[in-house]
Amino acid sequence: MTLLQSLKNLVRSKSIHVAYVDVGSCNGCDIEVLACLAPRYDIEQYGIYVHNNPREADVLLVIGAYTPGWEGKLEGLWEKIPDPKVAIAIGNCPISGCLFARPHTLVDPPVSKHIPIAAQVPGCPPRPTEILSAILAVAPTVFEDYEVRKR
Amino acid sequence: MKRTVDVSIPVGPVHPCWKEPARVKCETRGELVLSAEVELGYMKKGIERIMRGRPWQEVMFLAERVCGICSVIHNMVFIEALEHISGIEVPERAALLRVIVNELDRMQSHILANFSYCYTIEHETLGMYLLDTREKVMDELERITGARVTCAYIVPGGVRFDLRSEDALHLRASLDALEQNITRYIGMFEHGPLIALRSRGIGILTRDAAREACAVGPTARASGLAETDRRLMHPTYQKLRFTPVSREEGDNFARIMVRFQEVLQSIALIRTCLDTLPEGPIRGGGIPGAGEIAYSGEAPRGELSYFIKTDAAGRVLEISIQTPSIMNIEACCHYMLKGVASLADVPSTFVSSDPCIACTER
Amino acid sequence: MKEPLYEKDLISMKYAILESRRHDRMVREIAADLGVPQLRMRRYLMDRFDMLLLENLPARYEQGKMMRQDAPEPERQLGAHLYTHAVPLIGEERMAQILTGVKEMVRGGTSMGQAVLSGKDRIRKEIIT
Numbered sequence: 135m136t137l138l139q140s141l142k143n144l145v146r147s148k149s150i151h152v153a154y155v156d157v158g159s160c161n162g163c164d165i166e167v168l169a170c171l172a173p174r175y176d177i178e179q180y181g182i183y184v185h186n187n188p189r190e191a192d193v194l195l196v197i198g199a200y201t202p203g204w205e206g207k208l209e210g211l212w213e214k215i216p217d218p219k220v221a222i223a224i225g226n227c228p229i230s231g232c233l234f235a236r237p238h239t240l241v242d243p244p245v246s247k248h249i250p251i252a253a254q255v256p257g258c259p260p261r262p263t264e265i266l267s268a269i270l271a272v273a274p275t276v277f278e279d280y281e282v283r284k285r
Numbered sequence: 286m287k288r289t290v291d292v293s294i295p296v297g298p299v300h301p302c303w304k305e306p307a308r309v310k311c312e313t314r315g316e317l318v319l320s321a322e323v324e325l326g327y328m329k330k331g332i333e334r335i336m337r338g339r340p341w342q343e344v345m346f347l348a349e350r351v352c353g354i355c356s357v358i359h360n361m362v363f364i365e366a367l368e369h370i371s372g373i374e375v376p377e378r379a380a381l382l383r384v385i386v387n388e389l390d391r392m393q394s395h396i397l398a399n400f401s402y403c404y405t406i407e408h409e410t411l412g413m414y415l416l417d418t419r420e421k422v423m424d425e426l427e428r429i430t431g432a433r434v435t436c437a438y439i440v441p442g443g444v445r446f447d448l449r450s451e452d453a454l455h456l457r458a459s460l461d462a463l464e465q466n467i468t469r470y471i472g473m474f475e476h477g478p479l480i481a482l483r484s485r486g487i488g489i490l491t492r493d494a495a496r497e498a499c500a501v502g503p504t505a506r507a508s509g510l511a512e513t514d515r516r517l518m519h520p521t522y523q524k525l526r527f528t529p530v531s532r533e534e535g536d537n538f539a540r541i542m543v544r545f546q547e548v549l550q551s552i553a554l555i556r557t558c559l560d561t562l563p564e565g566p567i568r569g570g571g572i573p574g575a576g577e578i579a580y581s582g583e584a585p586r587g588e589l590s591y592f593i594k595t596d597a598a599g600r601v602l603e604i605s606i607q608t609p610s611i612m613n614i615e616a617c618c619h620y621m622l623k624g625v626a627s628l629a630d631v632p633s634t635f636v637s638s639d640p641c642i643a644c645t646e647r
Numbered sequence: 648m649k650e651p652l653y654e655k656d657l658i659s660m661k662y663a664i665l666e667s668r669r670h671d672r673m674v675r676e677i678a679a680d681l682g683v684p685q686l687r688m689r690r691y692l693m694d695r696f697d698m699l700l701l702e703n704l705p706a707r708y709e710q711g712k713m714m715r716q717d718a719p720e721p722e723r724q725l726g727a728h729l730y731t732h733a734v735p736l737i738g739e740e741r742m743a744q745i746l747t748g749v750k751e752m753v754r755g756g757t758s759m760g761q762a763v764l765s766g767k768d769r770i771r772k773e774i775i776t
Contacts, residue, residue: 153299155299155306156304156305156306156327156328156643157306157327158327158328158329158330159328159353159643160349160350160351160352160353160356160435160643161304161305161352161353161354161641161642161643161644162350162353162354162356162434162435163353164304164305164353165304165353165354165397165434166433166434168304168397168400168416169416169419169420169423171413171416172413172416172417172419172420173413173416173417174417174420185301186299186300186301187301188299198328199330201326201327201328201329201330202326202329203306203325203326203327203328203329204327207298211299232350233335233343233346233347233350234330234332234335234350236335237335238331238334238335238337239330239331239334239335240329240330240331240334241330241331258435259353259433259434259435261433
């Protein structure tokens with residue numbers, strides 16, 4: 135491993151930019167992601183910055199069960215995120231549709247049909263600590279030696 | 286509607302200030318916003334279609350997930366509508382416990398709304414203070430109901446868990462701390478010169494416009510329509526001698542201040558409930574039956590109405606939900622945003638009406 | 648460029664809004680009142696209104712119906728306020744024209760019912776064409 139690569143690894147593990155996108159949930163997971171910002175959980179002490187701007191994000195938190203309004207748009211949004219990138223599904227909705235996956239529904243779960251999902255945090259809604267530990271566990275492993283593995 | 290406009294600036298669906306996706310298309314001349322059009326459909330889950338033909342035991346949990354922020358009131362209105370249909374009585378203690386949980390939910394929702402507003406006008410310090418305070422309210426909610434969000438606390442004929450005496454003591458202690466903190470934050474918000482620059486006189490909703498758009502909740506009460514508070518019609522709140530807060534200005538500042546004052550009012554209401562909480566059962570029992578009703582309650586964002594028709598087995602045949610955000614966002618986008626002096630005020634005005642897109646689209 | 652960039656066809660999503668029971672009842676009532684076919688009514692609403700206004704229509708309609716009760720005579724039967732402010736089907740100036748037309752007819756000796764019917768006919772033409 136080159137010196138440059140180890141430097142990149144170090145920097146990437148200490149600076150993770152997060153964007154979240156709601157593709158049709160009940161809002162409960164959104165507010166738990168927001169609660170991660172609170173001084174109690176203090177997401178920024180781990181070097182995670184919730185930016186909500188896909189163009190400079192590393193991690194995309196996907197919330198919700200994929201409604202028709204997002205058709206084509208979520209994929210476009212995923213393409214806008216620069217590499218290396220990772221998507222984490224928050225809550226039951228992006229995994230299975232939770233209780234919205236019933237007859238006569240409009241949603242089209244799971245989200246992994248549309249964009250690649252690296253990790254899933256089940257729960258309706260999951261606790262802020264769980265969301266936090268998922269980001270911390272997944273992001274560094276995906277970003278480590280990214281350039282080496284790409285070759 | 287297809288029209289040709291000079292410059293149409295879309296805001297959203299993914300926007301740094303918005304918790305949920307919505308697309309506001311602002312027709313502008315220079316910086317002045319002439320009119321705004323909203324494109325939804327990013328959150329349409331078809332929850333009413335799923336609910337139709339399902340037993341109430343399932344619909345109860347679906348109703349909670351219409352909106353995750355104000356889940357307690359959705360639970361409460363649906364269950365109370367069922368109780369009115371089938372004539373189920375609620376014990377006194379359970380009725381007061383419902384009010385306690387509902388008011389805690391209202392507090393956390395209002396604090397979150399004010400956090401969003403402070404965050405949008407880039408007053409992050411106050412925003413973080415508020416978010417920290419909200420965690421304390423969430424703690425109390427979790428102590429009583431066992432969950433932070435979507436707690437399904439209210440069941441037909443009563444509530445799920447009793448309030449233990451140590452929890453009541455804890456609740457009282459943290460209410461004292463909350464009151465002190467919120468009073469301090471109100472002072473900060475009221476006298477902050479930069480906050481006043483971004484908030485006072487911006488996004489004005491006149492009384493007549495509020496009435497025309499059927500605005501409800503804090504948005505309407507900031508424009509002087511105090512009588513829109515549905516808690517005035519609720520028997521338990523009537524016993525607690527509830528009086529609504531209202532302000533006359535109708536701008537962003539007034540809407541945030543109404544929410545702050547309602548948090549203090551909720552604290553007072555919970556204290557009264559704790560003082561008068563009688564001993565007794567928390568579940569009366571009863572079986573939901575057939576009937577049809579239109580029932581409303583006061584959600585944190587305003588009047589929430591359920592129109593339900595059930596059959597003898599308690600299955601929901603017809604349901605239609607009218608959430609407060611529909612009216613408030615409409616008032617915001619078609620009345621407040623008209624004539625906003627600068628495009629930078631669009632997100633803050635939009636957030637000040639406390640939009641909840643998940644409610645709006647269901 | 649003919650087709651605007653990044654704009655989706657919203658008709659199906661707008662239809663999903665109008666499908667709700669309260670919206671359905673409201674559309675039926677308005678269509679029956681004005682004598683417009685229901686499908687034309689739905690199409691007209693979807694073409695003219697944005698999605699938020701569509702969501703809010705039942706609340707506005709109920710409010711407008713209550714205000715309609717208190718209005719003076721030809722306005723009440725025509726629903727002058729209801730169809731311009733609460734459910735803005737037609738423009739205010741156009742409604743004012745129709746209203747003056749109806750009032751003139753009444754002054755000219757036509758019975759109130761007849762005049763209102765012709766006024767509604769003009770509203771219907773406005774919607775269908």
